[in-house]
Amino acid sequence: MKKLFSSKIVIYFLVVSTVLFSCKKEKVDVSDPKQQENISEEIAEVAKNPDSVVTEPVKESVPPMIQENGFYSGIVFPKDKKLRDSLYSDFEKKYTKEERYTILALNRLDAKNRRSADTLVIPATIDSTLMSYSPFPIQLDVLSKVKKFVIFSYPIQAYGVYSNGNLVKWGPTSMGKKAAQTTRGLTFANWKKKLAISTVDSEWKLPYNFNIHNSGGIGWHQYDLPGYPASHSCLRLLMKDAQWLYSYADTWILNPGGATTKAKGTAVMVYGDYKWGGQKPWRKLLSDPNANNISVEQMENLLGPLVDKMVKEQTNRERVADSISQAKTIEAQKIQESGEIGN
Secondary structure, eight states: OHHHHHHHHHHHHOOOOOEEEEEEEEOOOOOHHHHHHHHHHHOOOOOOOOOOOOOOOOOOOOOOOOOEEEEEEEOOOOOOOHHHHHHHHHHHSSSSSSHHHHHHHTBBBGGGGTOOOOOEEEESSTTTTTTTGOOSSSSSSGGOOOSSSSEEETTTEEEEETTTTTTEEEEEEBBBBGGGGOOOEEEEOEEEEEEEEOSSOOOOOEEEEEEEETTTEEEEEEEBBSSSOOOOSSSSEOHHHHHHHHHHHHHOEEEETSHHHHHHHEEEEEOOOOOTTTGGGGGGGTTTTTTTOOHHHHHHHHHHGHHHHHHHHHHHHHHHHHHHHHHHHHHHHHHHHHHHHHH
8 A cells, every 4th residue: 555655656746747937036126225124123023913813714624644636735734733743844844945935825824824724735846936826817818908907816815916917926815804804896006105003003013015995994015824814804915925016016196285086006906705614725726726726707707897997097197197207307407407597
């Protein structure tokens, strides 16, 4: 039996191959080094959960063994602490820090919560960009005219980023818990702040916060990813993802005085429902590598009716931004000419 099991593993690793997609590493624009240093110090001091304490859903009853299936394998951690610690120790020795980061991301976990999971789904081939495992379609023609778009999926707790219909990034998230769910629907990015303070509790520090519902106080930012929806309505992200999105998305443009909006920011969509208390969606990858995939047809049906609105707001923002830029150029020229005449 052992010999047969070993042979199956050897055959599995010889047969399985995954096409890796390369992507350029995005550079985060941090213009104020001193402010960035302060942010890092603030983040390091965060010890409290920025949302209500959430009890993790009941753990699934599965035998403590290694499961091999499809393009993914699974490590199931037993309840026995000694055996559990031993398996975690083996896991951390087997994979590099970068590989562990990727594996945890697939399981909607960050390093802080790495030992809270009862199961870890592991891809046969590690792709640090995550693009090989994308549940979102790589291309959506329906979004070809939309320059920037961010979508958050409740069912699979993941976000995707599209530029002119091409998927440029995706990653894990932890959205609103059952009692404080994130508002669904199309919205537009508003203001952003490198280190925001929660209005619920002043001790909650929210790095790289980007607001999408001003009145509701909802936005995306870095914070704990425990492997299930746990936030107080916001969209939690890994630190690297929060930094990337902070630089990628466009903010709104306000009228003089700041009371009204002159132009909206990047289009953002939150959709779907999470199966509360059910099997975690990514666990299904063990039996079906495509279990979490969202089809092009599904995305077209969801976004098609909203594209015109996205393009309209995008066009308006470009017009307003160009107008502001031209006004600044004219003002600068006047100042320069005034200085030359004075000389």
